[in-house]
Amino acid sequence: MRTIKHKQIMAALGALLLTAGAFVGVVVPAHAAARTVVSLTFDDGNDNQLAAEQVLKAHGLKGTFFITTSWIGGPGYLTQTDLHNIAADGNEIGGHTVTHPDLTTLSTAAATAEICDGKSTLSSWGFQVSDFAYPFAAENAAVQADVANCGFASGRGLGDITSPASCAGCPFAETLPPENPLVTKAPDEVDSTWTLQNLEDLVTNAESTGGWLQLTFHHIAVGTDPTLTISPSLFATFVTWLAARTANGTTSVQTVAQALGH
Known part of the structure; x- marks a missing residue:
């Protein structure tokens, strides 16, 4: 019993x-809650990005800087020393070609040279480079193959994620891992029409589904390119908000390499 x-x-x-x-x-x-990763990316190597990097540093955040190598050291651009200081703070240095052409308009040999030579130059300067951003977001199957053959693990596109003025029916975030790492989806590049609310909405929308949000900045300045520019005050306010946002435990700010796990 x-x-x-x-x-x-x-x-x-x-x-x-x-x-x-x-x-x-x-x-x-x-x-x-679904995991959300935000990557702050900076294209071209403009010298006003140096102060923006210090804003990131002050909030314990890191970004990815996609560099057009022939412009480094020229008027209005970062120097090699700047790049090393940026990397020393834990930021990623990525490839963005030698001269910033539309790669789809070039011969295979010329496109390969732009992509591979940009990477090898950055490597010769002492940087480990794994990720790429297409100038003008221009790519096709042949250019994607060049990016892979030159040793890049990913290539960033633009305009395939819901943006303030376009792509209303698009997803709020890229998937992790991406369906195609050689053309990762991102919103339109940030420009002078964007507001703080626009930037915050992109993050909170991504949080509603989870996934990866890449934000693309060019000039953080006043009185430069009137299109691809946001003011330092707007940038600082957004970064302060974003840093606090990560305290919710579901959103983190990572470099592209960190987001992709390499």
Whole structure:
């Protein structure tokens, strides 16, 4: 009798555990927040990005700087020393060709040279380079193949994620891992028409689905390129908001390499 009673008790406990497990299986995923990663990327190597990097540093954040190598050291652009200081703070240095052409208009040999030579130059300067951004977001199958053959793990596009003035029916974020790492999806590049609300909405929209949000900056300045510019005050206000946002435990700011796990 004791054996039978013991078996009955164990069976009852087992049923309770199965029932609890069923509830856990239903309830926990419904309340679990999806992981969201934000990457702050900076194109071309403009010298006003140096102050922006210091804003990131002050908030414990890191970004990815896609560099057009022939412009480095010229008027209005970062120097090699600047790049090393940026990298020393934990930021990523990425490739953005030698002269910033539309790669789809070049011969295969010329496109390959732009991509590979840009990477090899950065490597010769002492940087480990794994990620690429297409100038003008211009790419096709042949250019994608060149990016892969030159040793890049990813290539960033633009305009395939919901943006303030376009792509209303697009996703709020890229998937992690991306469906095609050689053309990762990102919103339009940030320009002078964007507001703080626009930037914040991109992040909170991405949080609603989870995934990867890449934001692309060019000039953080006043009185430069009137299109691809936001003011230092707007940038600082957004970064302050974003840094606080990461405290919710579901959103993190990572470099492109970190987001992709390489």
